[in-house]
Amino acid sequence: MIVVTGATGxxxxxxxxxxxxxxxxxxxxxxxxxxxxAEWDEGVQPVAADFADPASLDAALAGADAVYLLVxxxxxxxxxxxxxxxAAVRGGGRPRIVLHTAAGIxxxxxxxxxxxxxxxxxEHLLASGLPWxxxxxxxxxxxxxxxxxxxxxxxxTAPGGTGAVSYVDxxxxxxxxxxxxxxxxxxxxxxxxxxxxxxxxxxxxxxxxAVVGREVTYRAAEPAAALxxxxxxxxxxxxxEGMVELYGLYAAGHASAVSPDVEKLTGRPARxxxxxxxxxxxxxxxxxxx
Ligand SMILES: NC(=O)c1ccc[n+]([C@@H]2O[C@H](COP(=O)([O-])OP(=O)(O)OC[C@H]3O[C@@H](n4cnc5c(N)ncnc54)[C@H](OP(=O)(O)O)[C@@H]3O)[C@@H](O)[C@H]2O)c1
Numbered sequence: 001m002i003v004v005t006g007a008t009g010x011x012x013x014x015x016x017x018x019x020x021x022x023x024x025x026x027x028x029x030x031x032x033x034x035x036x037x038a039e040w041d042e043g044v045q046p047v048a049a050d051f052a053d054p055a056s057l058d059a060a061l062a063g064a065d066a067v068y069l070l071v072x073x074x075x076x077x078x079x080x081x082x083x084x085x086x087a088a089v090r091g092g093g094r095p096r097i098v099l100h101t102a103a104g105i106x107x108x109x110x111x112x113x114x115x116x117x118x119x120x121x122x123e124h125l126l127a128s129g130l131p132w133x134x135x136x137x138x139x140x141x142x143x144x145x146x147x148x149x150x151x152x153x154x155x156x157t158a159p160g161g162t163g164a165v166s167y168v169d170x171x172x173x174x175x176x177x178x179x180x181x182x183x184x185x186x187x188x189x190x191x192x193x194x195x196x197x198x199x200x201x202x203x204x205x206x207x208x209x210a211v212v213g214r215e216v217t218y219r220a221a222e223p224a225a226a227l228x229x230x231x232x233x234x235x236x237x238x239x240x241e242g243m244v245e246l247y248g249l250y251a252a253g254h255a256s257a258v259s260p261d262v263e264k265l266t267g268r269p270a271r272x273x274x275x276x277x278x279x280x281x282x283x284x285x286x287x288x289x290x
Contacts, residue, residue, distance in 0.1 A: 081121030161251025
């Protein structure tokens with residue numbers, strides 16, 4: 001049995017779909033079993049658990065052969081990863097853990113809390129003695145869908161400086177995860193998942209502009225101004241500060257490297273940002289969700 005955590009989210013929902021397409025039965029860890037995606041058929045067993053509740057994790061992981069361990073961005077996300085790993089150890093069945101992290105965990109950049117949290121989970125996994133694989137995706141193309149209103153006004157504003165970022169499509173992350181979960185020989189591997197090119201935010205603005213049919217101009221915000229903007233929009237402080245730290249990594253050019261791992265795992269090239277933008281034209285232009 002494959003257990004998927006974060007099963008209702010951007011990546012996890014696509015992993016559940018991909019596993020079902022391959023005929024795999026899935027146990028999907030959710031917080032509320034009363035509201036699960038309508039597409040889940042009898043091959044998906046929803047199980048209620050919370051990353052902060054070890055007893056619920058014991059029940060959710062019982063009898064698991066493999067666990068896709070994806071936690072949400074949260075001040076306690078490192079503890080959440082440790083809690084799932086500890087539950088897997090307590091279960092005694094030595095399930096394979098596929099840990100979803102973020103690009104950069106091997107470089108261990110200082111002062112980037114999201115990456116540091118994943119490094120902590122990774123170290124805990126190594127110490128656990130469980131068989132493991134790590135997926136380390138760069139930022140998702142899908143993040144730009146949340147900026148569609150500004151894009152339609154001709155603006156893309158972020159504290160990303162002039163650094164290039166090899167953003168990746170979350171669908172490719174999910175496809176890579178399905179390949180690892182259903183395949184052999186990935187034990188002890190860290191797969192870095194990126195798109196096919198490093199793009200500056202100015203280049204991304206240009207590609208978004210081509211889809212929405214107007215010029216879109218990138219403005220590199222100062223970190224302090226970006227933080228104030230996020231706090232003003234209602235973000236919690238921990239997350240907003242974390243985003244500014246992450247964009248600092250981007251601005252310094254430390255997230256630009258392109259990895260071949262999506263193609264190695266899925267057997268086809270990683271989707272380009274241009275393809276993604278064209279496929280999501282309706283959302284970007286303000287029509288119905290694509
Ligand atoms: N976004 C990016 O660009 C990016 C890039 C690289 C890596 N990452 C990493 O990817 C992960 C986020 O993935 P995502 O975007 O697919 O997540 P997401 O869409 O935010 O979904 C989060 C999932 O976690 C579940 N969840 C939240 N809190 C929980 C709790 N306390 N107990 C149990 N389940 C809980 C949510 O379930 P509910 O339905 O109950 O809310 C949901 O299924 C993070 O670890 C992040 O560091 C993100």
